[in-house]
Amino acid sequence: MEPGLRRHPARPRHRRRHRAADLAARDVRTGLHSVTFWLLLVATVLAFGGYSLLLPIVPLWVTEGGAGPFGAGVTTGVLMAVTVATQFAVPWLLRRIGHRWVLVVGMVLMGAPAPLLALSSELAPVLAVTTVRGVGFGMVTVAGSALVAELLDPAEHSRGASRFGLAVGLPLLLLLPTGVAVVDWVGFTAVFVGGTIPLLGAALMLVLRIDRHGPVVAVDDPDAATAGIVAAGSGTVPEVPGRRRGELGPLLAMLAGATAQGGLITFLPVTGTAAAATLALFATAAGALVGRFLAGELVARRELGGRLLVPGVLIGAVGMAAEVVAALLTAGAAPLLVAGALLVGFGFGMVQNDSLVQLFAFGGPARYGRASALWNAAFDSGFGVGAVGLGAVAGPFGFAAAYGAGTAFLLLVAPFTRRPARA
DSSP states (O other): OOTTOOOOOOOOHHHHHHHHHHHHHHHHHSSTTOHHHHHHHHHHHHHHHHHHHHTTHHHHHHHHTTOOHHHHHHHHHHHHHHHHHHHTTHHHHHHHHHHHHHHHHHHHHHHTTGGGGGGOOSHHHHHHHHHHHHHHHHHHHHHHHHHHHHHSOGGGHHHHHHHHHHHHHHHHHHHHHHHHHHHHHHOHHHHHHHTTTHHHHHHHHTTOOOOOSSOOEEESOTTTOOTTTEEESSSOOOOOTTHHHHHHHHHHHHHHHHHHHHHHHHHHHHHSOHHHHHHHHHHHHHHHHHHHHHHHHHHHHHOOTTSSHHHHHHHHHHHHHHHHHHHHOSSSOHHHHHHHHHHHHHHHHHHHHHHHHHHHHHHOGGGHHHHHHHHHHHHHHHHHIIIIIHHHHHHHHOHHHHHHHHHHHHHHHGGGGSOOTTO
16 A cells, blocks of 8 residues: 555445445436336326226217207316316325325226216216216326426426326327217217226326435425425425416416317317317327427427417417317318317427426425416316306307307417516
């Protein structure tokens, strides 16, 4: 040994092995490529599979029982109203039982009642089943997106949200049009049985193990104390400057975009031919999938966070305007119907990803649960407004007027979705 140099004692081998094992376990359970994250994505595909299959079919089912456009819209409206009411209670549930059990119970409530829809096409019993499914859907939506934020570092949120969006969007892409086609082929009962798919997701969630991604922050704010992110205790969550002002734009963009797409998904099966409706539903789901993925990449690579809301809203407005023209045409409307649906989906997909990442950024780790609840509430409130509100317009004035109201809402909201200067 050279003079003056001191040899540091080597770490015991068992300590090095334990550290390596701990790092390997963390790699398995957290991060964008972790097993835990991918199990969450697969379970999300299964949960949204049942949701997507039934979303355009339940309104069609009650029209078979004699309900008009307003009654058809009420089925989606009630689903979304119950979903939103549930979503505001989910942060409390996360504190009590954790993400895994909220997701398991939610998926069971989504899937188990679905076959009961086959018993009657009358509006009242359909709404009773829809209410139970709405509670489950509200639990799944908030817990799922909040868990994405917990499992990933903030630098991975954009790509993580886009991949979560793919898990949500793929079932919509494949099963929204499939349900309409299956009904024409084998009837409603087969679709209602297919609505039990979320039960498979619940079984998968039972094997999920969730580690905290970072240190638990002690806070007094009960809304911030979401399970696995912060714990109740001494101290307060620091207020992010301009947080509430910054949250307004993403929430308005989500509300308007969801209103447009919610109206389309509810009424396309009622207004067009089966072939045109199937293509249009496929187009709006595909557009949302591409828009959400593209937004995730643009934010991650070009740092465009918050700058995609206005373009997304305006693209959606162009799509809804195309639906207005299609509704006025007496012949040759199908291509315009499909193109408009594609643009609405694409614009809303951009809005979905960018708004979720912005809400996570404004809230910070202590408010991931709250940010998820707000985002999902805006999404599902908009869907309900699109189904019930546009249905109420369509009843007396026709679908051109209803789609025109959706267009006007998007254009009205667009100036308020610009990113604040500080962001």
